Amino acid sequence: MPQTPVSFWDTPKFKRGLAKRRAAEWRFKLYGLIAMLIGLASVALLFVSITLNGVGAFWQTQIKLDIFFDPAEFSEENLQAANYGKLVKNTLYSHFPEVTKRKEKRQLSRIVSVGADIMVQKMVMAEPSLIGTTKSIWLPVDDVFDMLHKIDFGRDSSKGGSGLVSENQLKWFDSLVANGLIDSRFNRTYFTAGDSREPELAGLLGALMGSFYTILVTLLISFPVGAAAACYLEEFAPRNRFTDFIEININNLAAVPSVVFGLLGLAVFINFFGLPRSVPLVGGLVLSLMTLPTIIIAGRAALHAVPPSIREGALALGASKTQTVIQEVVPLAMPGMLTGTIIGIARALGETAPLLMIGMVAFIVDIPSGPLDPSTALPVQIFLWVDSPERAFVEKTSGAILILLAFLITMNIVAVWLRQKFERRW
């Protein structure tokens, strides 16, 4: 081997330094790994905790009662006037003949949801031939017992809910469970009802419809306006101070806190234009102003990505500028514009703060049937339920979050799919 003089690279000093540097390298990599794992763990924790809390919302503990629709209780002309609550309660009492005292009976009757009588009423009104027959009906139990059945909440004091269920009620409920009269069944109410103060009767349909109308208005306004603005700014606008100002302005608007848009909506749409409070129309207007910058920015990026050669080609064939843009450039940029729109709309769907400002935060039971009916929206419903004291609302809230996230993830998947399917590399 060559007898090269001992170079710096062979000195112990360098070797020692090298070992240290290797260790530093390793540590740095580890920090990065830990940081990434923290990030991933946050995602996991968020989703796991919400899923664990939320899946229960889709099931409702119900009680099977064989109700005899005694013709004596019903008058021919007015089915509505009958005491349906009594029917339900008497059927329940029949399982516990030993319960005779008034106070105990009252306690017993609380096992069944307070909304049970109205359910039975609706059933009979829809099918009057039931009168005189006996029918097995599954009715929801009260939210406290729902929680008791699902997560043993309230059975012992360590879980913090004691005092909600008395010894007797516990005994009765356990015996109902033993007799197979209690079961967890799919919670249809959750998807077909509006808000309620009783967790077992509360549903999401009102909020879903409210969100639907709000987003519909948002989409109808923000997409055409956003696309047109993006086209103008990217393709036609002269480069001057004024268009620079518009551009800075749009970029800034994209980062303005959403609550400020709420203030705008309150001051302009409600106080100045006198539009009604709590309606999806106003919500949609506010959210479309909020979404517009996102759509414009995405639209411009999509237009920008179309290579100049396409424009030059079309212009060289004698097409006018507008023809070129509308017939050649925009169709090529459309997937990108749609992706941006979907992402913007997804953000609008999850937005809460501006809607609070314009009064979409009221207690609203009825399902809205148009953008001018008062309503809440899905995220606002989540906000309202979080504040409710009943333990069962934690589950309902988490369930609502799961549904909201499902919508958002679907929208994002569609956006990604669109991008991958139609994206062209130039």
Place this chain on the structure above:
Amino acid sequence: MNAWILIVVVLALSSLLYYVAKRRSLTIARSVGGIHRLHSAPRYYGIVAALLFAVPALVVLGLWISIDEGIIFRLVLAEYFPELDRESQVDIDWLTSQILIFAQTGRLGNVENAELLQLAAARYQHLTSLSQTLRNASVLALGSIAGFVFVLAISEKLRARPIAEGIIRGLMVFSSLIAIFTTVGIVLSVLFEAINFFQIVPVADFLFGLEWSPQIAIREDQVGSSGLFGSIPLFVGTILIAGVAMAVAVPVGLLSAIYLAEYASARIRSFAKPTLEILAGVPTVVYGFFAALVVAPYFADIGARIGLNIAHESALAAGVVMGIMIIPFVSSLTDDVMTAVPQSIREASLACGATHSETVKRVVFPAALPGIIGALLLAVSRAIGETMIVLMAAGLAARLTANPLESVTTVTVQIVTLLVGDQEFDNPKTLAAFALGLTLFVATLLLNVTALYIVRKYSEQYE
């Protein structure tokens, strides 16, 4: 014929006109010797005719709808209630509600002058239907005139394409101006109310006051209202929570971005990156729920176990969750600016015998620093403007403290609590929300503009 049907009719007629105009241009073309003799392609004649019909018709319709009711009510009231005080908005509201509801449903409130109201309602109904007929006629007439005049004017010399393009371009310009209108709207609406507020509470008291207690000031019989609109505690609280958030988001976001960009294998990256980005798509109300029901009790519990008194609504819990929310924001922006650093200088560093981490720390990171700072400023702007997390997980008591274990309140929380449900604009409590909104807007504006400037400047560096 109500407005919706009218709109459908207008759209239907304008598409009909499209075909008529196109057909006519084709006929003319045949007579002058072929389509190439026309100034523009036949469909442009159709487009112009359709637009000339629809645009004026819809504009008139919009104007008509927005003013006719006001005019009708004014007429009705002048006729039946001549003694009515014109200035009394309250009475006018009341009477118009009554008339409207009676006209639509036949219900009448608990009133004395029922007969007069019924007459007025009948008159209102009459005028409304008259107005509708007039409206429909004028909308259709105007559209038709514009459209049909154009159709008649079609000749081979008519420059249809430039006209069509002019109209379309006008609509585009209008669309881009909406962004300006929005900003102007924000500034005006917030500024106007804020000025009202500052007439009641001096600006200096608001900006430098150390005590914030608007809830107490709402009732005149409670502890007096002077000096209780000092916004310092709110800003301190906001900065405290945003600080905690950044303390979580910056190291985690930066380091994970570096790990993903520099070290992770393609497989890990393709899984971890979109997973982290999920965090960016989660609505803030979900984070609020997470903070209030999972993180805050957990921290309080840990605090109790180690003998620390951690408030249930501590700045810590809200800040940490907000930090989680911002992680993907920081990491994806960092990723962008770091990948913008050219590969060639990485190679140069490696070729000098630098280790990977030395390359990142000494070359890539410093080179990307301006961009990263811009990104972090945007993240800060987000943190101070974030509402739902703090609304659900932070407290309401305005406390001047730098201890993250205590509960503080923020600007956004106060805006929402001051305004939710209350639409009266004349007391300092509600006006204060607009003053806070103004300061918030200005603060985020400054941050955003600075950040965007830095990022823009930076992205030009390697072009």
Place this chain on the structure above:
Amino acid sequence: MIFMSSSLRVILTVLAVMLGSFSTSLQAGERDYISIVGSSTVYPFATVVAERFGTSTQYKTPIIESTGSGGGLKLFCAGIGVSHPDVTNASRRIKQSEIDRCAENGISDIVEIKVGYDGIVIAHSTSTDRFSITRRDIFLALAKHVPDPGGEAKLIPNPYQTWKDVNAELPDVAIRVLGPPPTSGTRDAFAELALEAGCKTFDWIKAIRKSDKSQYKSICHAVREDGVWVEAGENDNLIVQKLNADPTSLGVFGFSFLDQNSDLVQGSIVDGVAPEFENIADGSYKISRALYIYVKTAHVDLIPGIKEFIAEFTNDRAWGEDGYLVDKGMIPMSDMERSEFKTAAMDLTTVQLASE
């Protein structure tokens, strides 16, 4: 650019015209549901009634916004017509100033319906002996400034660290009270009903009331900030848990929580009266307040269902002793009071404040 500016001018002109005319219209529109605002304390009860009303009648379910008693009354008194609420909830009685304000805006007839009571309890863990205190003790233990124990008519910062310091008959344990934040109506009521009442027992402070009302308020309502009073947030369940963990602490919350957690916590006896259902209902337990709803007579018949809504609220199955509102934690009135208010409600009797 020439094109820009000309079209810009046209657009701006059109916009100005539209803006100018728009604001006069669209305000009025038919409303076929009841609009309710007001107290967050009454909110849970009003929502339950509204829901019942919505499901059991053909009317639409009323829409309820929680705005606080003061905010609610303000909205309520802003005017008549469909853009103003029909009903407001309040956790205190309407004030003469508010009635005047209503009248100014053309609302001359307001029906007042007292719907029940809400008690505020000072509770502690069941594992210790029952506390018995006076409101004067509460004031001395919790006020920011207390009268000089030396007897002089001046204030000193609160020096007391144990209950024994406050009152020699009380046990020798550190004062630690968990309570709601200032934004809560419960805190307001607690300050008024407990602290102020205790405060008034000092004659010289009471005398200040006549000369300087706001100074009087600030003496009697200010709560100490040296860590003895712990703001536990709006979550009353949490207070219950903390009390269970630390038997020497006291907690301030609504009666309904005490009722639902009676196996864990017990209410202190205040001025010799235990916070029990009957004592609150008959008014002998002093830290309690009445809950009200106010209805705009002019809107009855205009908005469908207002009468029926009142009927539902004042039905015994709602506010009666076994009613569903009791299940939600409201304390019902006596039979006599109920029938009295029911009659007033059904006859739409206008409220008259006897003395204020």
Place this chain on the structure above:
Amino acid sequence: MKTGLGVSDTLQEADNKEHIRTRIDKTLLADNQANVQNSAAQIRMTAKDVNVHYADNHAIKDVSLSIYANEVLSIIGPSGCGKSTFLRCLNRINDIIDDCKIRGEIKLDGKDIYSADMDVVELRARVGMVFQKPNPFPKSVYDNVAYGPRLHSMVSNREETDEVVYSCLRQVGLLAEVEKRIHKSGTELSGGQQQRLCIARALAVKPDVILMDEPCSALDPIATAKIEDLIDELRTQYSIVIVTHSMQQAARVSQRTAYFNLGDLVEMGDTGQIFTNPQHQLTEDYITGRFG
């Protein structure tokens, strides 16, 4: 050593373009190998049977060559022939490309650089590199040059650093030009100055071998001439491997030249011989411009 395909095969497929590369006669390289063994004392690096794959692309095929001390070896060949790839294997800078697989043996002073006990940091310090596009760090001129020495703690104080920085700048002839703005950003220099700065940066680490990947392709003729002069001077202290597009440059600066084609080392020898009397048809085609 692999043998080429039989002569008969070669003749049969002579005009089949697909198989042009199979006509490479590996025996032409044998001399070179023998030469290498004879002058072992002067060898800095040897490559033996090096194969490089990028995913499906076989970029370097069975390349063997040696690099002597104090010589300039130029590698020429058409675009995509693998010359840069080969160069980048010599200091393992290709490691950072995920799907790059290297087989074969490359030795630096007799030690396999791809063996487990070879530290890549040390290797890269000993085998410096200058890139096609000038790529100074966005730091001051001074910090650019001091970067390597500081990393390796070759300098421990300001004086030592100054000495290294100034001597390296002087060596590349840049000192006089940049002395006044030595603390200004290196990215503000002209292209030729930047490239000389990059060479100074490489020299500052005191490497044994310097790899240059088309160092003049982004420069004007004057800057190119300066760099070429510099390369010639540096030969006295270093072994230099230069990849170049320009045959004139190869002829001007190098003592030996290797011709690559489609991943094969076609021919290698003294520069004069390669340019005046190429042994292989492919080489001749390329040199005379008939290629492609």
